[in-house]
Amino acid sequence: xxxxxxxxxxxxxxxxxxxxxxxxxxxxxxxxxxxxxxxxxxxxxxxxxxxxxxxxxxxxxxxxxxxxxxxxxxxxxxxxxxxxxxxxxxxxxxxxxxxxxxxxxxxxxxxxxxxxxxxxxxxxxxxxxxxxxxxxxxxxxxxxxxxxxxxxxxxxxxxxxxxxxxxxxxxxxxxxxxxxxxxxxxxxxxxxxxxxxxxxxxxxxxxxxxxxxxxxxxxxxxxxxxxxxxxxxxxxxxxxxxxxxxxxxxxxxxxxxxxxxxxx
Amino acid sequence: xxxxxxxxxxxxxxxxxxxxxxxxxxxxxxxxxxxxxxxxxxxxxxxxxxxxxxxxxxxxxxxxxxxxxxxxxxxxxxxxxxxxxxxxxxxxxxxxxxxxxxxxxxxxxxxxxxxxxxxxxxxxxxxxxxxxxxxxxxxxxxxxxxxxxxxxxxxxxxxxxxxxxxxxxxxxxxxxxxxxxxxxxxxxxxxxxxxxxxxxxxxxxxxxxxxxxxxxxxxxxxxxxxxxxxxxxxxxxxxxxxxxxxxxxxxxxx
Numbered sequence: 001x002x003x004x005x006x007x008x009x010x011x012x013x014x015x016x017x018x019x020x021x022x023x024x025x026x027x028x029x030x031x032x033x034x035x036x037x038x039x040x041x042x043x044x045x046x047x048x049x050x051x052x053x054x055x056x057x058x059x060x061x062x063x064x065x066x067x068x069x070x071x072x073x074x075x076x077x078x079x080x081x082x083x084x085x086x087x088x089x090x091x092x093x094x095x096x097x098x099x100x101x102x103x104x105x106x107x108x109x110x111x112x113x114x115x116x117x118x119x120x121x122x123x124x125x126x127x128x129x130x131x132x133x134x135x136x137x138x139x140x141x142x143x144x145x146x147x148x149x150x151x152x153x154x155x156x157x158x159x160x161x162x163x164x165x166x167x168x169x170x171x172x173x174x175x176x177x178x179x180x181x182x183x184x185x186x187x188x189x190x191x192x193x194x195x196x197x198x199x200x201x202x203x204x205x206x207x208x209x210x211x212x213x214x215x216x217x218x219x220x221x222x223x224x225x226x227x228x229x230x231x232x233x234x235x236x237x238x239x240x241x242x243x244x245x246x247x248x249x250x251x252x253x254x255x256x257x258x259x260x261x262x263x264x
Numbered sequence: 265x266x267x268x269x270x271x272x273x274x275x276x277x278x279x280x281x282x283x284x285x286x287x288x289x290x291x292x293x294x295x296x297x298x299x300x301x302x303x304x305x306x307x308x309x310x311x312x313x314x315x316x317x318x319x320x321x322x323x324x325x326x327x328x329x330x331x332x333x334x335x336x337x338x339x340x341x342x343x344x345x346x347x348x349x350x351x352x353x354x355x356x357x358x359x360x361x362x363x364x365x366x367x368x369x370x371x372x373x374x375x376x377x378x379x380x381x382x383x384x385x386x387x388x389x390x391x392x393x394x395x396x397x398x399x400x401x402x403x404x405x406x407x408x409x410x411x412x413x414x415x416x417x418x419x420x421x422x423x424x425x426x427x428x429x430x431x432x433x434x435x436x437x438x439x440x441x442x443x444x445x446x447x448x449x450x451x452x453x454x455x456x457x458x459x460x461x462x463x464x465x466x467x468x469x470x471x472x473x474x475x476x477x478x479x480x481x482x483x484x485x486x487x488x489x490x491x492x493x494x495x496x497x498x499x500x501x502x503x504x505x506x507x508x509x510x511x512x513x514x515x516x517x518x
Contacts, residue, residue, distance in 0.1 A: 004427070005399070005428070005431075006341075006345045009338075009340065009341040009345060010341060010345070011339055012337050012341070013337070013339065013342070013346075013354060016334050016335070016337075017338075017357050017358070019334075020357070020358070020361060020395075020398065021357075022376060023286075023369070023373045023375070023376045023395070023474055024364075024369075024372050026372060026375055026376040026379060027368075027372040027375055027376075030375055030379075038375055038378040039375075039378060039379030039380070054440070076327075077273050079278060079336070080275065082271045082272070082274055082275065083271060083275035083276075083355040084269070085271050086268045086269045086270065086271030086272040087269065087272060088268075096272050096275065096276065099275075099276060100275075100279070100345075102283070102284075103279065103283050105452075105500060105501075105504040106287075106301035106497060106498055106500060107452060107453070107455075107456030107473075107496060107497075108456075108499050109456050109457075109458055109473050109476055109477075109493070109496070110287075110456070110493045110494075110500075111283065111286075111287075111294045111498050112288045112478075113290065113476060113480055113489060113490065113493045114286035114287045114289065114294075114490075114493065115283075115286045116480070117284060117286065117289060117290055117294050117486060117490065118285060118286035118289045118290075121289065121293070126388060133282055134282070135371035136278070136282070137278070137279070137282040137283050140275055140278055140279065141279075144275065158323050161476050170495045183514070193363050196365075197363065197364070197365035197366070199365065199366055199367045199388055199459050200458055200459065203458075203481075203515050204480070204481070213365075214365050214367045214368075217365075217367055217368065217371065218367055218459075218462070218463075221367075221371050221374070221463060222462070224465070232375065235371070236375060239368050239372065242363075242364075242365065242368055243364050243368050243372070246360075246362045246363050246364045246365065246368075247363070248361065250356075250359065250360040250362070250363035251356050251360050251365075252364075253359065254355065254356045255352065255356060255357050258352055258356075260354065
């Protein structure tokens, strides 16, 4: 029998996918285990999940993460939209275009160290606002890059609207924004997730008492114990919920992006 | 100047205050806290730091190679062989983990390792880094593989090339620059990472990220920490130049 390339590659592909999801599957299995110890299965339970609503530290961290992510996503989109509105008709590469790339490329630990030291130098208090300001610094760059294709260069539709008597503001609200809507959805999803899952920049720029979910999980994972909220199985339950929600948002978004890509 | 350009002012000001000024600050002032150019000299010449550079570079290189070996065949399968739904499924499954918190991915791997009796150290950390960068390398390879039109490969096959030959002489050269770009991004990411080493590295797994963390947040050596961060910026700028130079050449070559 001749083994063809397609079958081989297919087997390889699904092996890789199995490897990629094995740790996540292990996490999920652990979260349903009666035993608090890693790799020990003493029967199925939902008790770890039922503990989550009583974990005030986790709920506060969730609230912190959600508020930073929402505010950072919204403000970065507004800032990026303003900048793009100013350069609507410019097609050549501008200084603004060049200025947004370095934040995308630089390792976040460098950004984080630099921002921490600069904020301390300025006397800026470390906590909610310093974390928000730090997340928005990379998010404005991402928002700009995602929104630029839809907003750059006056489209024919806009010119038609103007010829038909629409004012610039009307054109922007009735033509430009609807055209940019898919870009806005992408920009919000991505900037929100980037902030929600950020670890390194938050680790460096946070102050005493302000903890996001990634920081809380890291703090507990570094010193796990048998205590109620610091056992591995409880951490696994918390993490499984977070992983499941990130993956579903990402899957819906990727499918949406693939479909849009297929249409254009 | 066109007054509407002023609308870009908030963006520019924001980036200056919270991105460019901090960088300039650590390069000029931060690294001089302990005397200029003493911090830079210490950052370069101190033997204890070399362990971080060498191990970090080795870990980043191996992790990048592992990610290439794992993701390139998958990218080619998805781009050339898979039908629509299967392709969407593979791409979604490979890309989705990118949006899971790096920390959660590292934590899940740590749990799996402990369950099977592997304790933290250099190699578990390398596997963890490969796991983190896999989606990056996959996206780059998939975009690269999609650049080589199916017809071109069919033409090679019609002209007598075997499947392997068609792959090696047509598909691979077209997508190579993209894979290289993905590899550069993956190297810079793993070299600077802190999340994976902190959970999977144990006492023998180090990257430059660990060094910076230790100097800044634990050791109170802000001068030397800044110097190391500035040098890391230069390394990643070189990586980025390679990345964009390649992609630029692809665009221009067309």
